[in-house]
Amino acid sequence: MSPVAFLVFNRPEVTARTFAAIREARPPRLLVVADGPRATRPGEDAKCRETRRVIDEGVDWPCEVERNYSPVNLGCAERVAGGLDWAFSRADRLIVVEDDCLPDPSFFRFCDQLLERYADDQRIGQICGSPFICDRLERSTSYIFSRYGPIWGWASWARAWKHYSLTLESWPEVERSGNFRSFIPDPFERRSRRKTYHGLHRGPRSTWDLQWGYAKMANSMLSVIPTRSMIENIGFGADATHTLTQNGPALTRGSMPDSLIHPTNILADAAFNDQFSMKAQPHPWQRRLSRLLVRLNVWAAADNQ
8 A cells, every 4th residue: 555644733633533544544654744833822732742642642553654743833835845745755656634634445545546557647646535526426437637636635646746836936937838828728717826826926825735736737737536525524613724614515425446447548527627617716707707718719729720
């Protein structure tokens, strides 16, 4: 089984539930990344210690445990990005689980199979644990490919993570190139992402995952999207960093069969891309107009061939 990177902070109860799923999978290597307590939060030091104790006292199977525990609070962006830099420097592939992403046992088997299948395929940058926008996709295969890559349970390789940058150094060059426009055909989404990437490039930064999405986009890497969700997010609440309220998808954790049906070709699923992009638009009129503009661009391109 591939090594597992486990990202934790200050939620011992949530960590214990997710760690139980990792314990059931029994990975031979476990790389734990933990942030330190915030000085402005009385009592958080005890919660961080209790969270780390879940792992320190809970590994009861043959497992090489490596720890990257910060004594001080680095924040979500610096801690996760730096922790994953450390983890990928020690393993050529990783299954990445955050403390609040409860995986089904089949998630680990799914990631293992596809980490091996696409190990040397530079077109693939990530394996996801759920479609994110729904529990299930109606497809004839076990997974599809997309330019989007949700990070509620995921896996990747050091060869893909090497393109990651918290500060988006390459953004000015990518913005000037045609790659940005071709990868994000929706004009409203492109405008929104341009604004986001400008901000991330200038700093400061409070998150790490938007930069990972950028790294895949800028290097034309696709993500594997399973046709059923194998992840349940159990972290919604006042003690969460970002998921304070459940205004996102409430995914049901399901199981993926061991025998996978693989797609014949490595092509982005246009219908899923369109659906995911529409979900990102804040207003219905933008979603309708975006769909129309994308279709007009497709028709124009076909007429010019």
